Amino acid sequence: MELSSGQQRVLFVVVVLALAGLGAYLIGGRHTAASPPPARPTASAAPATSAPATSAPASVPATTNAGGSANIYQWLPFTQQDLTQASRTTVTFARDYEDWTYTEPAAAYVAKMGGLVTSEFAATLQQDFATPGVAQLRSSQKQISSGTGSIVSLRSFGTGSITFVVSIAQQLATSAGTTHQTKQYAVTLVSNASGWQVNDVELAGAGNQ
Numbered sequence: 001m002e003l004s005s006g007q008q009r010v011l012f013v014v015v016v017l018a019l020a021g022l023g024a025y026l027i028g029g030r031h032t033a034a035s036p037p038p039a040r041p042t043a044s045a046a047p048a049t050s051a052p053a054t055s056a057p058a059s060v061p062a063t064t065n066a067g068g069s070a071n072i073y074q075w076l077p078f079t080q081q082d083l084t085q086a087s088r089t090t091v092t093f094a095r096d097y098e099d100w101t102y103t104e105p106a107a108a109y110v111a112k113m114g115g116l117v118t119s120e121f122a123a124t125l126q127q128d129f130a131t132p133g134v135a136q137l138r139s140s141q142k143q144i145s146s147g148t149g150s151i152v153s154l155r156s157f158g159t160g161s162i163t164f165v166v167s168i169a170q171q172l173a174t175s176a177g178t179t180h181q182t183k184q185y186a187v188t189l190v191s192n193a194s195g196w197q198v199n200d201v202e203l204a205g206a207g208n209q
Contacts, residue, residue: 077157078191082191086164086189086196087151089195090151091151093187094147094149094185094187095148095149097113097147097149097168097201098145098147099145101144102139102142106129109125109126109129110122110126115194116197117198118199121199143172147168147170149166149167149168149169150166151166151167152164152167152184163189164186164189165184165186165204166185166187167182168185169182170182183204186200186203
């Protein structure tokens with residue numbers, strides 16, 4: 001069922017905390033491998049679980065697991081497995097997005113991403129990579145790029161769609177030397193028959209946040 005905007009804001013916070021727990025497994029050394037905090041006493045945990053229950057209809061019970069913590073996936077349009085798969089896809093895509101050389105054809109650049117991106121977005125990436133001015137600069141400077149990515153936060157979600165804010169660090173080697181830069185991107189994934197695939201990428205500061 002659809003949640004109110006207020007309930008979604010609460011769920012954003014809870015899901016971000018869940019992402020932090022997944023970070024050590026999915027991203028390795030790029031995130032602090034901290035375990036989720038121990039379960040707090042019932043008295044302190046009660047406000048966090050009681051708030052949604054007071055405004056949510058009786059048909060959406062605030063279920064808890066054996067440890068007494070809220071089962072947040074009861075209220076979300078995706079499962080824990082979905083979130084894990086989407087996170088893995090995002091981190092792998094972030095690496096491949098900045099992994100290219102000046103000798104590489106556009107088709108080969110996109111082919112590396114395989115099932116990570118939708119067919120529509122693959123066509124967009126190939127077209128952008130082959131843009132004459134960009135390709136000429138890449139070739140004239142003998143550019144070779146590599147990158148790594150890490151999830152910063154969950155920006156938004158809906159039925160069959162998740163958008164992460166991702167930090168991508170790029171190392172760019174050229175005939176003039178090597179530079180490093182890090183930018184944040186909004187990476188949107190959609191769920192389809194092939195699983196979770198990236199369908200859009202833009203700078204995190206672009207558009208509405």
